[in-house]
Amino acid sequence: IFDILTGTDMICVSVIQLWLMYLHHLCIEKKNVNIYEFLDPVAIQSVGNKASEVQMYFIDTFQNGNKEVYLAPYLHQGHWQLIVIIPRQSLVVL
Secondary structure, X not given: OHHHHHOOOOOOHHHHHHHHHHHHHHHHHOOOOOOEEEOOOOOOOOOOOOHHHXXXXXXXXXXXXXXXXXXXXXXXXXXXXXXXXXXXXXEEEO
């Protein structure tokens, strides 16, 4: 944790995926599962994925998910960012 806080190491994507699983579990417990969907950070990264694959992942998720809010953790230039997507309002917040 110290290495992450001092900037000498990055949070592993597996930790982010585990955190998303925990948040999804909380949504189920709170009966908010119909509101939120968490996007897989590995599927939306440009490293190792073709742009067309990432685009199809988003399209499939939005068409099949029918959620109000999509939360997408994204690693950009060594920094984790959270993208909040609200399709019904055509709103994306970084």
